[in-house]
Amino acid sequence: MDLFTLKDLERAGEILEIQWQYRASRALMVAHQLRIFEALRQSRSAEEIASLCGTSPGWTEKLLTVCCALGLVMREGDRFELTELGRALTLPESLRNIRGLLDHGENLWWFWTGLAEVVRTGKRDSAPKPPEPYHSMGHFHWIWAMNGIAANGPAQWLASNVDLSSRSRLLDVGGGPGTYSIALCQKNPYLSAVIWDLPETLEIAAQVVKGFQMEHRIALQEGDWNKDEFGEGYDCLLMSNILHGRGSHSEMKLKKALRALTPNGLLIVHDFLLHDDRSGPLPAALFYLMVGAYTIGEMIEVIEEAGFDQVSLIAYNEVRGAGIVTAVKPS
Numbered sequence: 001m002d003l004f005t006l007k008d009l010e011r012a013g014e015i016l017e018i019q020w021q022y023r024a025s026r027a028l029m030v031a032h033q034l035r036i037f038e039a040l041r042q043s044r045s046a047e048e049i050a051s052l053c054g055t056s057p058g059w060t061e062k063l064l065t066v067c068c069a070l071g072l073v074m075r076e077g078d079r080f081e082l083t084e085l086g087r088a089l090t091l092p093e094s095l096r097n098i099r100g101l102l103d104h105g106e107n108l109w110w111f112w113t114g115l116a117e118v119v120r121t122g123k124r125d126s127a128p129k130p131p132e133p134y135h136s137m138g139h140f141h142w143i144w145a146m147n148g149i150a151a152n153g154p155a156q157w158l159a160s161n162v163d164l165s166s167r168s169r170l171l172d173v174g175g176g177p178g179t180y181s182i183a184l185c186q187k188n189p190y191l192s193a194v195i196w197d198l199p200e201t202l203e204i205a206a207q208v209v210k211g212f213q214m215e216h217r218i219a220l221q222e223g224d225w226n227k228d229e230f231g232e233g234y235d236c237l238l239m240s241n242i243l244h245g246r247g248s249h250s251e252m253k254l255k256k257a258l259r260a261l262t263p264n265g266l267l268i269v270h271d272f273l274l275h276d277d278r279s280g281p282l283p284a285a286l287f288y289l290m291v292g293a294y295t296i297g298e299m300i301e302v303i304e305e306a307g308f309d310q311v312s313l314i315a316y317n318e319v320r321g322a323g324i325v326t327a328v329k330p331s
């Protein structure tokens with residue numbers, strides 16, 4: 001057997017680790033589906049939890065052991081209870097819960113299960129359909145998933161990297177649950193925002209905005225970018241996770257964004273971005289495979305082509321494979 005270099009050994013270990021991770025991912029989704037986390041609001045034995053959830057005591061204890069290893073649950077003797085982190089991430093009353101993300105994960109699971117068929121046929125819908133109710137609740141879970149993601153780091157990261165201290169009117173196009181608008185308004189006391197999105201999405205945004213008590217600063221406006229203009233008179237405009245590479249009608253969206261902004265208005269784009277040589281990072285490459293993504297250079301080019309000036313990457317998160325590009329509408 002040839003000897004690996006230390007670097008190769010390290011990378012091989014990481015690959016083996018990644019290969020295993022779907023097990024943890026599945027255990028987490030199943031614990032959520034079986035309502036195990038709700039049963040752990042108070043200290044209980046595996047038998048009590050199994051009786052509440054209608055599950056097998058032996059297998060429930062095994063699943064709880066994984067939840068402990070994930071740091072979501074703590075064990076004291078034969079009793080289990082959610083940790084603080086577990087409460088924040090799994091209970092419905094927490095504003096940063098990832099329940100939508102776990103349900104959305106169930107939907108995506110079937111795409112990844114059918115990936116060989118998708119790659120073979122070139123047809124995305126050749127992957128199996130998720131079981132009900134996941135299939136028909138796909139949009140609902142997707143939008144709540146966006147809140148779960150944004151509320152656990154990315155929204156704060158965006159707000160700390162973009163200077164909106166001299167701006168007053170933000171348009172958040174395809175703003176989803178509104179989590180980014182909320183973080184930007186919290187950071188900038190003179191800013192108000194409009195979340196512009198489809199009606200079914202705005203129903204969720206209304207709940208999130210209310211949850212953060214930001215109704216006085218954030219308005220909701222229905223719109224469909226395939227038909228409608230974005231409005232006008234905004235001095236800043238956010239496009240977060242809506243420019244996913246070729247095929248996402250970026251040119252059309254960016255031209256509408258240009259018209260909605262006042263002269264010197266600031267465009268903020270936040271999205272998965274591949275390195276220019278397409279070597280990664282892994283989250284961006286995986287998103288490119290599932291949906292689509294630009295490289296950093298391509299994103300800058302498409303924004304310049306739409307008529308913006310001063311286009312530049314102002315922050316990049318290597319771990320998430322996401323970046324922030326800002327640009328200015330010419331005066």
Ligand SMILES: C[S@@+](CC[C@H](N)C(=O)[O-])C[C@H]1O[C@@H](n2cnc3c(N)ncnc32)[C@H](O)[C@@H]1O
Binds near residue numbers: 175178180197223240
């Ligand atoms: C990936 S989510 C991004 C949500 C949010 N900006 C974020 O980063 O978390 C894409 C958003 O685009 C919205 N959307 C999809 N099609 C749309 C359309 N035709 N017009 C307006 N919004 C649309 C969806 O409802 C969803 O909120």
